[in-house]
Amino acid sequence: MQKQTRFYWKTSFDDCIPQSLISLKSWFIMLSLIFVASLGYSQFKVSGVVTGAGDNQPIPGVSIAVKGTNVGNVTDVDGKYALDAPDPNVTLVFSFIGFTTQEVALAGQKNLDVVLQLSDVVIGDVVIIGYGSVKKDDLTGSVSVVGSEELTKSSAATLDRALQGRTSGVTIMQTSGKPGSGNTVKIRGVGSINMESEPLYVIDGVVTGGMNAVNPSDIESIQILKDASATAIYGARGANGVVLITTKRGKADKLEVSFSSYWSRTSTPKLIEVMNADQYASVMRESYDNYYTQEKTKRDTTVVKIYQDYYRDSVAGVLNGGELINTDWQKLITRPGFGQNYNLSLSGGTQKASFSVSGNWYSESGVLKSTGFNRTTFRANSDFTPVKWLKIGETFIYSRTNEDNQQGYNGNPWQIATVASPLMMPYDPDNLGGYGSMEVWKTGKNERTNPLAELELNDPSARGTRFLANLFTEIEFIKGLRYKLNFGTDFSMGHNRTWRPQYELAGIRDNFSPSLYESHSEFRMFLVENLLSYTNSFAGHSFTALVGHTTQQELATGFSATGEGFDDPNLNVMSQAQRRTNVSGYDTRHNIESFLGRVLYDYKGRYLVTASVRQDGSSRFSPGQKTGLFPSFSLGWKMNEDLFKSVKQINMMKLRFGWGKTGNENIGNYLYEDLLDAPNRQHYIFGTPQTLYYGASVCNSAAATSIKWEASSMTNAGLDLNLFDNRIQFIAEYFVKKQDSMLVRQPVSFVLGRNADGGQPWVNAGQVKNSGVEFNLIYKNKLGDFEYAVNTNFSYIKNKVVYLPNGIPITKGMTKTEEGGTIGAFYGFVAEGVFQNQEEIDKHADQTGNTQPGDLKFKDIDGDNVITDGDRTIIGSPIPKYIYGFNVDLNYKNFDFTIFLQGMAGFQLYNQQRGGIELGTDQNGKDENKTLALYENYWKPDRPSSEYTRLYPTDPNLNARTSSWWCENGSFLRIKAIQLGYSLPEKVTKILSVNRARFYGSASNVFTFTKYKGYDPEVSSSDVLASGIDGGSYPSPRVIMFGVQIDF
Amino acid sequence: MRKYLGIFILAILLAGCSDDFLNVDNINNSTLQNYYRNADECEKAVISAYSPLATAYGGSNMQYMLYSFEKYTKVEVNLYEDFLFSTNDGRIRDCYMYLFRGVFRCNLALEVIHRTEGKTEVMSDGVQDSLAGEALFLRAMYYFYLKTLWGNVPLVTAMPVDPKFKYSNSEDDEIWDQMEKDLLGFTDDKMGFTYSGAINTLPAKWDVKFAGRATKGAAMALLGKIYLYRHKWTEAKTYFKKVMDLGVYSLSQPKGNDSTDYVYALLANSSYVDLISKSGNAYKAENNSESVFEIQFDDQGDDFPWLPGWFNSASLSSMYYGPFGYTNLGVRKTFVDLFTDLPEHPAGLLKDPRLSATVFSEGDTLYKDDKLVKWDVSLGFEEKYGLRKGFYPTIPQERIYHDPTNYRLIKYSDILLMYAEACMMEDGDWNAAPAEAVEAVNLLMRRAGLTEYFVLKKDDIIKERSKELGCENHRFFDLMRWYKAPEGQQWVTKPSDILGKNFKTLLPIPLYEIDVNFPNLEQNAGY
16 A cells, blocks of 8 residues: 655644644743733834934834833834834834944933944844844854855855855865866764765755855855754754855845856866886886796796887887877876856845846866866845735745766776876777777787777766745734745756767777667755744843744655667667666655744843754654754853953953754665665576566665664854954854764675675764864954955864774774774775885785785784784874864955965875875786886885885785875865955946946965875765775866956 | 734644654665565565576676686686785675675575565465575575685574674584585574475476576585585485486487587587587587576676676676687686597597687687687787687677676586596595496596596596586686595695695685674684
């Protein structure tokens, strides 16, 4: 019996509320009673108009409170207000965001007009916290804010890149330098040992995943909620932090048109120097000579002849039409990339309706041939206030992305380019398709495919369409009591397609039968939120209470197919395929239902309390384990108002303390069931004639039968200090985050019948502690026309595995996670150097291979005089301890200058790529190309080396095993961006009738100070048990750009 | 008005929750609990228990390892032939993984066949026994390879329940004992069920549409092998004799006097299409009378070839070792030198037809895309001879990774030779085998048109195994069996002479498996 899942509102009271919710239900009723009780009576009518100093325009929405009571009102669109005061001698308090709060004694006046003064720090002063906002000064949790100004300066195409290094406690690592590729964002360290330590993203109230579809210039502000007291309102999904994104909205009576654009050129900052054909042939000859000398009787000259005869022929030009074959693959597969970005936005409105629309087109061609990305976005936001108690608004974001991705059908082209044979011709008209192929008698045993051919022949592309919308209605029933209905949707479609024409590249790399792979996926998310809030203040007490209920549903469907055999390569659609194979599809759903409540309270604006609770239920967990409760509280104390009121230099000094519990449900669907594989996936043949019979057994992922919530608790203490007329702003924070019953993908024994990588069920296991400190220091000043601002941030994070079940470590390939250590620490042998002679080998522990002088010496850790797996130990940690950023802004008259540096320190990277190309012995026995450094330094009896090994076609001593030899310091400091801008003086802009025109030039990824030998020290992985392993990633390119911004 | 609206919304808010909302049905997969409701579905559990065998061999990893150990064949320049490998070696790990996947699927099949809850129909005892018999046969087969290659690996005879369980090594004879029980029958106390055993439940012959399924003869042959490896000579002899007496198996005999008749009669045992000799005689290839158990492959199935039995039904052998793929394999001169010139042959052959049925040498004819091509040295890898067994006729180049050739795991000729070996071991005279052993070997001599033996010695059996089953991945197991025989009964005393100085009797248990079972599972000696 298939039960259909429902997505509608049940109106019956009795059967639908789970027992666990009864207490919450009574909270609702109690709170509702408070709302009703707060409706008051009044005697004295007063009215007036509130205007702003400066432009003398009326300000709508100013809240007016009768001091010491809960009576109050807000101004209407014309800035007018009317109020029933309990007494003609009360004091009225006028407050509005961005203006200084003003207290006026009524003294019997029936009409009171007030002019509000602008406060020092405008707009950015309000911080969006989940489901509401709070004045920055009153913040008690740990929240970082990045404004639109800062984002604009980074000139980055994607939002996460723009955020990189901007705030403390946030680690953003570029997954690759590939155009359009994403980043991994980690807030306050690595929490659970699972693949999903990404934070939660909320775009204009729509809880969603990822932010790459958002155009950075559409962003008004980004708030990063870091501590649990701030994120607990997102309960189950708050454990890894929350990123709130607010897009730009229109302002009343202010029509703005702006245009901006930039053009960029990208280049590869670093290529790895490898051997040329001459050097390659000689190294291979010597390598085989060593082999046949050592093995004596086995001498066979076939392979050596390849490197002699073929190379000689190639030098003589016999083989390549008179030219020496000497292919530099890295040079061949790269090129300068170009990017362009155009952005047009329009905003404006009246007191009753406002709008903001923008369009953006961005395109980039990658430094790797045949890679590129383009994106079109369109955004429209509008707000309507038809009557003063009703507000309706919407956000609408559409994006379309197109990516030429080149996943690398036969491996990563960056890696292949370093190891492919330089004796292979890039082009060869004799081959079908026209590209040079690897053939034993020509290119040696090197089986690496022509990387250029793969880039140019195969045509993979990925298209994505995303539609994100939010529609809200806000009703104010009585003063301060607001109801908000929020309906959000995130709809995206993806279409991937890879066309592989007919070509010949030798062996299995041949593609005699043209093929087409196509997949289509659709993701739909619906979110319904009902929020009720009440704000009031009396006698110095003010509070905002919020209760809410949300439901969210995610539906994902898709299918894919491969077509084989096409008569006409121009007719390359699926219906033209002679055979269609690998046809598959899926349809999954994921539901979440939550109740939430929060109270923000302060007394005299000095003592601040926030408390929240959320109950989340998720369909992802096993029956009986579906719901979790996530409470939090935080306290703040503005010390300066009690202790240092007379000290003028201290503008604000606030102590904060918070604690909260959050969860994590970022795992797949249906994991608690033992699933069977799709019916056609397992089969065997019987009979004459042979017939395929289908089987049925479990699929590759083992069930996580009793899986439940991961709960983490975080304690946070902070100090905010503003000094010398707010010229110095200092924030210090200390946090401890403990992740209990963390969700771990546990490697399981092969006895369970699964793969090593796929059969790892989720289990709740162990406890991880992340603790650390964060500092943020801003100094701003002005000397005549010269303005400057320095913004630095620094974080120190310590990651420690506190407990694992039965103390048994989790070993996963090159990493080991054990109690007392860090997550995913590198685990291998300690290499002590290179053996120089037989005597040294004899003296050392037995390495159980055919160890020869010139091989690596491994440390005998367990002292048993033989090197076995028991001699492995922790050799490094991929988790950066120190993360810092440094930003300087200078303004002089019409010039502005920004330099931004970012760095990480205190971690190691495992340079797996170097392990392949800087070793004289070849673990795969595949004659792969090596680095120039090896060529110049490899060990030989008459040229000993303590850094490089001997030459040998295989690797009998297993020099390539996971060892400290390939573990490098990953610390780096990168000049991330430099920008110089010039704005046209007012005289000129007036003539051109524009408000502002700015031109700038910038460079990013300018220079990296590092000792790391790979392409790029920014190595990231989505799997925390395998992070920091560098197999040759797409390096971050250096970008030079020129841009223009014009506001009309 | 606004207040009423408020109360209305508040009411909705309070009502808006539903327990069902969090219970989401999965429409993508069946589950272990809700499937296997009848005989058809239980049969599917058994079918999926066959495929890991195809994956291990068809994915070529098993063959790569075994060819490397053989010393008659050479696979690239690799460390395997010197028994130097990392405990983290991917190929060794994959073989171990596929074999244990096979064990797991057998255990799953046995559990669901006998499960009563959730069944929509009552399975007859006959169907239940026969299905269980296949699963038991396959479990013994998987453990045969695990035991002989890796030694005392964990013995698991039930569906694992706790994914976090840490497995330990089995005791010395535990696995052998269990394999015997699987084939002969036993009472499983844990499941509370008595199995009749594969030999007693499997049919001697399947209907033609099920050719390739495990049979009584295959189960007897496997039991005979187990006895042979356990040095229980009399029992081994008895079971090989039972296979011979079943009346199901016979050698593929030449039907004419043409030289191709002699070669094709042999080559049919490794070909994927039936062969027709010059004189027009047809020789049935796959699942012929000589086949006791073979892994089934065909060239259909999906484009993605890497995991036969998972996505695909073809093997990768042709691509790795055939003459037009990577050609990663050569046959060494030491193998060819086993064959001396013949003084006379009924078809006038100068060499033993088993040599031509095994290797390509200079000037031999190959088929490449329907064209005739001569074998030349440059096609081979380093060695002058290519492997013809399994690669004749050759696979079209564009289908090179869709090799349809069945892999013959147990052949009748192997049974005859093992029978002779068991007879000789039982008898104890290595210089003159008993008459029944001589006759068994002479069946093979006559089929190839060779001089018969009057006196059969130990070294003759060693040599005949090499010639008859050359390059079929038996040699490493043979050498190990002869070496591990009890003191004084060893036919090979120093495998290091043949297999090199670093020779080891067991492969390393994959490091992954040691790590996940830490601290219970111990590594084999020497790693």
